[in-house]
Amino acid sequence: MTRFQEDAIRSGAPREAKTKAALETDERKNQTSKDQDAEFFIQRYKDQKALVKERLEIGYRRNGYKELSGHQVGPVREGGLRSETLKSKAGQMFVASVPRAQDLRSNWGKGTLEKLRQKLLALDEPYIEGNRKFLGFIRIDTDRVWNSVEECSSFYRLLARDGKIACEPHFLVGLKLRDGRFIRPHAIWLLPYGSAVWNEPGKDGWRRGPVDLFHSVYFGLCHALLEAGADAGAPATSQQVKCPLSPEWHTLCPQDVSFPTLSEHAEYVEVNHTRETLLRSAASVQSGMGIVQSNEIFNALQKWAYAVLANWHFSGDAEFVAAHKDERMGAIVDRLHVQLEHAVGSSELKLKMKQRDKLPLLIAKVAEYAVAAWSPEKAQQSKKNRGAAMHMVEGLESLKERQSVGGRYAAHKNAERAQNAIENAMKRLSNSGIAITKANLARESGISRPTINKYWQTLAK
Known part of the structure; x- marks a missing residue:
């Protein structure tokens, strides 16, 4: 062996030993990190079990004031579980219509939903998400503020009596203020056991027909509930709903006997509506304007909205690109709302309006719909503007x-x-x-x- 080879071996030995020691150190660090993670999850599980035990023993307790549905609400105290205290078959069915604990998402507001991994605790939160893979209920989001719970209940009772809807909803869920007003309740119809709609496009055996029927019934119910402020712009299959079992809401159970299937619902409602035509009708009904005036304004607002969105996209507007990438559609809607207000203010359209206080409602509906419907691909294609001549054919039967x-x-x-x-x-x-x-x-x-x-x-x- 040459002296050079000896030196190489000797100089390499310490480096080998050092590398081995470093690996052992890294292993110990990784193991420590894993142990800490395990301890964290074990402790979190114990804490949640303790919260569940406390919830079952003393009931629901929330101190202080929080904001809910745009209002400050005070402390809440409620014993027992809503699924039991409502004494409603629908209450038990709703528990079954949401995902299992590990997949169940809920939140205090409409923002990002989170997984609590405890079904009981998730059902206490104001907003919850049903099973998106198997649609077990129909939720209609309404914007009307009722003078009382009874006024709201009576509205649905008359619709069912007159055959406009198959039956009263199983739940009306909203905020009840001290003066008795019932704020923007969600109307919920549960589908009977075994009738949930499979909603996993792309899976073997999946059929589009039932999902299309679900959309048709959803839009039909929106049409029937226009006077209740039904929001046809809300996604039909999102299943994000004001939780009827949350102590934070006032929950009404109008009926607990009839559970129609989708086909049975379709026998009562008009199933030929689209989101855009419904939004136009809603703009007319809910703003109190005639169909001619509201539709002309809707057309102008929609044209401006698409122009603004196209300009933001094709000019690479940083705020728009970032919000779109992060799927913060609410931020885009809010910004578009402001732009449309400016557009109206600098146009002759404002001079034609007799009910300026209703303009924000029309702008809100157009902004929400435009953001959901617009895409760069559609912007480069000619697209039918459905409902644009609705006000011109009003009353014509032939x-x-x-x-x-x-x-x-x-x-x-x-x-x-x-x-x-x-x-x-x-x-x-x-x-x-x-x-x-x-x-x-x-x-x-x-x-x-x-x-x-x-x-x-x-x-x-």
């Missing part, structure tokens, strides 16, 4: 009359688009120093010569 009105409306919109295209072409030609002739306009705009001739006198002025 198909021939409605088609005639629709034809005139389409012709008017086509003429408007042609004029806009010609005007834009004239501006481009002028900016480029090119003579504005009919031939040049036809080439620049892509509009036919006969159409150019039709509008030449008007646009040449």
Whole structure:
């Protein structure tokens, strides 16, 4: 062995020993970290079990004031479990309609839902999420503030009596104020055992039909409940609901006998509605405006909303991009709401309104719908503006009359688009120093010569 080889071996030995020692140190650190994690989860489990034991023994207790549904609410004391104290079959069914403890998500507000991993504690929280894979109930989010619980209950009772809905809801869940007002209750219909709708697209054996029927019934109920402030903009299958078993809410059980299937619900409600047409109808009913005025305003707001969203997207607006990436749609809705208010303030639209105090309601509905419906792909495609001529066909029963009105409306919109295209072409030609002739306009705009001739006198002025 050469001296060089000896030196290499000797110099390598200590490094080997050091590496081995370092590995052992890392192992000890990892084991310590694992032990600490295990201790944390064990302690958390013990704490939760203690909370469950205390909850069962002394009931629900919350001290101090908190904000709920836009109102400050005081301390709450309630004994027992709502699933038992309601003495309702629907209460037991609701427990079965939410996921198992390890998958159950709940929260104090509508923000990010969290897993408590204790079903009893999760059911005490104001907001909870049902089983999204198997839809066991229909939830309608309403925005109306009722003068009393009885006024609200009577509204649903009359709808059921008149055959507008299959039956009264199994739960009405909202905040009851000291003056008796019932604030924006959720109406909940439970589906009978064995009738939950499988909602896992892409899985083998999954069928779209039942989910489509669920959406149709949902929109049909929204239409029936327009006067209750039904929010058709809310996702049909989200299953995020004001928990009827939470002591924080006032829960009413209008009936506990009839549990219709989706098909039975469909026999009573109108199942041919879409989200956009419902939002237009809701804007008219809930704002107190006529269909003509509300629909004209809705059309203008929707046009502005899509233009704002497209501008934010294609210009790479940092705030919009960040919010969209983090799926903070509420932040985009709030920002769009402000932009639409500014747009209305600087337009002639505001001068036409007699009920300015109702404008925020229309803006809110358009902003929420536009953010949910808009996408970059759709922005680059022509898309039907469903319901845009709703106010023009109101009261017309025959198909021939409605088609005639629709034809005139389409012709008017086509003429408007042609004029806009010609005007834009004239501006481009002028900016480029090119003579504005009919031939040049036809080439620049892509509009036919006969159409150019039709509008030449008007646009040449």
